[in-house]
Amino acid sequence: xxxxxxxxxxxxxxxxxxxxxxxxxxxxxxxxxxxxxxxxxxxxxxxxxxxxxxxxxxxxxxxxxxxxxxxxxxxxxx
Amino acid sequence: xxxxxxxxxxxxxxxxxxxxxxxxxxxxxxxxxxxxxxxxxxxxxxxxxxxxxxxxxxxxxxxxxxxxxxxxxxxxxxxxxxxxxxxxxxxxxxxxxxxxxxxxxxxxxxxxxxxxxxxxxxxxxxxxxxxxxxxxxxxxxxxxxxxxxxxxxxxxxxxxxxxxxxxxxxxxxxxxxxxxxxxxxxxxxxxxxxxxxxxxxxxxxxxxxxxxxxxxxxxxxxxxxxxxxxxxxxxxxxxxxxxxxxxxxxxxxxxxxxxxxxxxxxxxxxxxxxxxxxxxxxxxxxxxxxxxxxxxxxxxxxxxxxxxxxxxxxxxxxxxxxxxxxxxxxxxxxxxxxxxxxxxxxxxxxxxxxxxxxxxxxxxxxxxxxxxxxxxxxxxxxxxxxxxxxxxxxxxxxxxxxxxxxxxxxxxxxxxxxxxxxxxxxxxxxxxxxxxxxxxxxxxxxxxxxxxxxxxxxxxxxxxxxxxxxxxxxxxxxxxxxxxxxxxxxxxxxxxxxxxxxxxxxxxxxxxxxxxxxxxxxxx
Numbered sequence: 001x002x003x004x005x006x007x008x009x010x011x012x013x014x015x016x017x018x019x020x021x022x023x024x025x026x027x028x029x030x031x032x033x034x035x036x037x038x039x040x041x042x043x044x045x046x047x048x049x050x051x052x053x054x055x056x057x058x059x060x061x062x063x064x065x066x067x068x069x070x071x072x073x074x075x076x077x078x
Numbered sequence: 079x080x081x082x083x084x085x086x087x088x089x090x091x092x093x094x095x096x097x098x099x100x101x102x103x104x105x106x107x108x109x110x111x112x113x114x115x116x117x118x119x120x121x122x123x124x125x126x127x128x129x130x131x132x133x134x135x136x137x138x139x140x141x142x143x144x145x146x147x148x149x150x151x152x153x154x155x156x157x158x159x160x161x162x163x164x165x166x167x168x169x170x171x172x173x174x175x176x177x178x179x180x181x182x183x184x185x186x187x188x189x190x191x192x193x194x195x196x197x198x199x200x201x202x203x204x205x206x207x208x209x210x211x212x213x214x215x216x217x218x219x220x221x222x223x224x225x226x227x228x229x230x231x232x233x234x235x236x237x238x239x240x241x242x243x244x245x246x247x248x249x250x251x252x253x254x255x256x257x258x259x260x261x262x263x264x265x266x267x268x269x270x271x272x273x274x275x276x277x278x279x280x281x282x283x284x285x286x287x288x289x290x291x292x293x294x295x296x297x298x299x300x301x302x303x304x305x306x307x308x309x310x311x312x313x314x315x316x317x318x319x320x321x322x323x324x325x326x327x328x329x330x331x332x333x334x335x336x337x338x339x340x341x342x343x344x345x346x347x348x349x350x351x352x353x354x355x356x357x358x359x360x361x362x363x364x365x366x367x368x369x370x371x372x373x374x375x376x377x378x379x380x381x382x383x384x385x386x387x388x389x390x391x392x393x394x395x396x397x398x399x400x401x402x403x404x405x406x407x408x409x410x411x412x413x414x415x416x417x418x419x420x421x422x423x424x425x426x427x428x429x430x431x432x433x434x435x436x437x438x439x440x441x442x443x444x445x446x447x448x449x450x451x452x453x454x455x456x457x458x459x460x461x462x463x464x465x466x467x468x469x470x471x472x473x474x475x476x477x478x479x480x481x482x483x484x485x486x487x488x489x490x491x492x493x494x495x496x497x498x499x500x501x502x503x504x505x506x507x508x509x510x511x512x513x514x515x516x517x518x519x520x521x522x523x524x525x526x527x528x529x530x531x532x533x534x535x536x537x538x539x540x541x542x543x544x545x546x547x548x549x550x551x552x553x554x555x556x557x558x559x560x561x562x563x564x565x566x567x568x569x570x571x572x573x574x575x576x577x578x579x580x581x582x583x584x585x586x587x588x589x590x591x592x593x594x595x596x597x598x599x600x601x602x
Contacts, residue, residue: 014160018152019336025327029317033309035324038148038383041156045376048159052167052368061171065361067591068175 003058010051018044079243081228084418085425088290089267092283092429096271099282103275107462110276111183111441117357119366121281126354126367127374128284128291128430130162130345132213133220135378135427136295140406141399143386147323149330150386153338155379159372161342167368169346170355172511174364176589177356184438185352185507186446192510193518194585196450201522203446205529206349209499210435211480212492217432218481220400221264222257224424227401228417230254261481264425268433269474272440273467277357280433287426292378294423297416298407299381305410306388313384316391323387334553337561344500346507350431350438436477440469491544495536502528502563505571513575514590520575528567535559 020040028036108114117125132138142150173188182188185206190199231242231252242253250256271279306312316323326335345351358364382403389402396405407420444465449457457465506524509516539552539559554562 011160011164015339018156018160018339019332020152021332023325024332025325027317027321027324029313029324033313033384035148035313035316035387037325038151038380041152042376042380044152044156045159045372048156048163048372049369051160052163052372055167056365056368061361064171064175068178068361 007051007055007059010054014044014047014051017047080414081418081421082243084415085225085422088422088425089263092286092426093267093270095286096267096279096283097274099279100271100275103278105463107459107466109278110463110466111444112177112353113276113278113281113357115178115357116359117278117281117354117363118359119363121285122354122358122363123367123370123374124285124288125281125357125434126166126351127371128288128427129348129350129354129434130158130371130431131288131291131375131378131427132217132431133224133424133428136291136382136424137220137224137400137403137427139379139382140386140389140403141401143323143383144389144394144402145399146329147326147390148383148387149326149335151379151383152326153330153335154341155375155383156372157339158342159375161339162345162375163368163371165343165346166355166364166371169507169511170351171361171364173352173507174355174358174361183353183356184442184445185347185349186442189506189510189521192585192589193516193521194581195518195522198518198522198525199446199450201525203442205499205503205525206442207439209496210349210439211477213496214432214435214439214477215481216493217428217435218261218264218477219257221425221428222260222481223400224404224421224428225260226251226254226257227397227404228255228421258482261478264429264432265474265478268429268436269470272433272437272474273470276466277353277434277437280437281354281357283433284430287430290426291423291430292374294420294426295378295381298403298411298420298423299385301411301413301416302385302388302406306392309384312388312391314391316387318391319393320387320390323390331553331556333556334551334558337557340501340504340558340560340564341497342501343504343564344497346504347500349442350434353438353441354434436470436473439473439477440466443469443473491540492536495532495539498558498560498563499529499532501560502532502567504564505568509571509575510589514586515575515580516571517575517578517581519578520571520573523574524567524571527570528563531566532563535563 020037023037023040026036030036030039034042103109104114106114139150139154142154176182176188180191182191186199186202189202190196229243231240231245231254233239239252242248242251242255244255245253248254248256248259271283275282303309303312306315322328355364385403385406389406394402394405394409396402403424404417404420407417411417444462448465449462503525506521509521535552535554543550543552552559
C-alpha cells in the first residue's frame, strides 16, 4: 500500500516537473546540439518510463488480473 | 518514379503481411473482434503505439516545431508519455478485466451495463461516431496530400512548367497523383487485411507499420543531420538564424502549456484503443506497453522536432508547414529511395491508426446497433462474424466517400476538436472504473452537457473566430478549450451523481467486487 502511495506522489511530482517555467526562455545548447528545453523534456520521457516501471513493481494491480482470470470467460457478448 | 516504387513495394508487403496474418484467424466472431483476447506484450505495445500515433507523429511534429519551435515536444510528446501510460495503467487494465470477465467488445456495452442504462448506450454511440469520423478522415486526406506533394510538377524560375509524374493519366492535376486515387488505394489495402483477419490482422499490420515509421524518423534524422554538417552544425544554424525556435517564450503561453495536459487523456476514451486493450492475453501484456510507450514517443518525436527547427534555421520554405519534412529530405538528401522510404513511413503512421478506426467502427455498428435492435432473434457466431465483415466494407466505403466531398470546414481543425471531445469525456470512464457512487443520471447529464458545450465552442471557433483570426488557435482565458470542457464534464458528473439516488447494489457488486482492492463507497 505504501509503495502505491509513493508511486502516485511521484506521478504528481513528475507532472509538476513538466511545467518547466525555469527553461521557458532558456536557449542554451547541451551535448553540442540539443536545445536545453528539448533535452529536459526528452529526459522527462525517460523519467516517465522509469516511473511506470516502478509502478509495475510496487503498484501492480494483481487482484484485478486474478479477478479477470478466475471467472468463466465470455469471449464476445452478444 | 523510384519513390513511388518504394511506396508501392511497401503497400504490397503490408498487404502480404495482412493476408499472411489472416492464416492465424480462428474463424470466430471473438477472434475477428478481439483476437480471442490472445495478443501478447510485444504486439500489444506495437499495435497500441501505432494506433495512438497518427501521421501527426512524423508530419505534424516537424511542421509544428518548424513554426513554433521546440516547445511542441513538451506540449504533445512528453505529456503523452506520462499521461497515456497512466491511462493504460489505471484505466486500460481495469477495462481489459471487465471485458474479459463479461465479454465486452465495445465501450457502449460496458457503459450500458456499468450504469444499468440502455439509454446511455444509445446516447454515447452517435457521439463516439461523430468524434471518430473526422479523425478517420484526417488520415485519408493526409495520405492523399502526401502522395500528391511527392508527385506534383513544378514551375521553374524561367516559367517552364515541368509536369508531375503521370501527366498522361492525371491531366487535371498536371501529372500529380490526385488524392482520390491515393485514398482509394489506401482504403483497399486496409480493407483487405481488416476484412480477412479482423483485429488480429490489424495488430500484425500495426506492428510492422510501427517499426517502419519509427525507423523512418531515425533514418531521415541521420541523413539530414549529415547533410547539414552534423547535429551540432545544424543546431548552430538555428542559433544564428532562428533563435526564438530554441525556447517557448512568445510561441506558447504557460496556461496553454499547462492545459494541454487534458488532450492526451483522450486515449482513455478512444473506442479503437478500447478495442485493442481488450485483445490482451492477460493484464501482464500491458506491462511492456506502459513502460515503453514514453520511450517510443521520444524515439519518434525528438528527431522530428529537431528536423523542424533545423528547417527553420536553414531558412527552408514549403507550401505548407506539413510539407517541411518531405522538403528537407528532398532538398538535402537527394536520394529517391530515401524519399520513398520517408513517404512510406508517413503512410505507415497514418494507416496504423486508420485500420484500427475502421475496425472499431465496424465493431460498434455490429454490436451497438444491429445486435441491440435484433429483438429476440438469435444471431449465430458465423452471422456475427459476417456482420462485422460487412460493416468493415460499409464503413470503409462511406469514409472514403466522405473524404471525396469538399467539406466547408478544415478537417484538420475538426480533428483537434475531436481529441478535445474524447479528452473532455475522460471523467466518465475514470468514474465508471473507480467511483461506485457515480450514477446514470450523472453520466448522462455529463455526456449531454459536454457534447452541447463542445458543439457550441466548435461552432464559435470555426464559424466566428477562425473567420477573423484564421491562423490563431482558439483559447478560452488563455487555456485550451478542452480544459473548460473537462471541467463541465467533471462538475456535472460529480454534482448530479451526488444529488441522485445511489446505483443499485447488484450493479455495484458486479463492477466493484469486494476483496479486490475496491472501496464499496456507494450508499444504499
